[in-house]
Amino acid sequence: MLKVRSQRFFSNGPNLLGFICAIAGIVAFSSLLFIENEPSIQKTIWFGIGAVLIGGVLMSLSSGKMVDLKNSRFREYFSVLGIYFGKWERLPPIKKVELIQHEYISKNLPNGITPTFHTQNLVFKIALISTDKVELVLEIREEKEALETMDKINDLIQDSNLRLID
Numbered sequence: 001m002l003k004v005r006s007q008r009f010f011s012n013g014p015n016l017l018g019f020i021c022a023i024a025g026i027v028a029f030s031s032l033l034f035i036e037n038e039p040s041i042q043k044t045i046w047f048g049i050g051a052v053l054i055g056g057v058l059m060s061l062s063s064g065k066m067v068d069l070k071n072s073r074f075r076e077y078f079s080v081l082g083i084y085f086g087k088w089e090r091l092p093p094i095k096k097v098e099l100i101q102h103e104y105i106s107k108n109l110p111n112g113i114t115p116t117f118h119t120q121n122l123v124f125k126i127a128l129i130s131t132d133k134v135e136l137v138l139e140i141r142e143e144k145e146a147l148e149t150m151d152k153i154n155d156l157i158q159d160s161n162l163r164l165i166d
Contacts, residue, residue: 001068004138004149016092025051057081065138067091067128074136082130092130099150100125126150 028048032041047144060081067074072093102123108116124146126138141147 004064004140011071014058014061018055018061020055021051021058024053025053063128065094066137067136067138067153067156069153091128092135094135095131096129097150097153098127098129099146100127127152128153 025036025048028051029043029092032044057080060079063077063081063087064079065074065076066084066086068088069091070092073088075086075088077084079087080087103123104123106119106121107139108118122141125147126140126146127134128138138149140149
């Protein structure tokens, strides 16, 4: 089975919030060492425990795609604490596999109107193509990882005695 996880960045979303919560919990625990006249040690400990636990859960959130070529199926998943959620869908026979390099420009719109900066991004897309259409696209940000994933797909196809349709 092949698992391609969407990239997690600590610069946005729930992963960043989780990181901040975990740091707040650690700071709360360490404050007990430095502040002698803490009004309620029990409240500080409970806050620290809660913040670290909530931060850990938020940092564990991820999503991506799983491909099971042996059983000809795939799913888009959402993961919390390593538990995967998502419905398996049938994957038709694959005619070819292509690696596509996609370059685009993203804009930061902090106020929703005026962009403050632009970044040029490069994404590698692995397209699994059936007889008439693209069935599944896996997006990977690193070229080395994309090439490794292509090799894994080819190995899975050979190992499961699946053949690309000619």
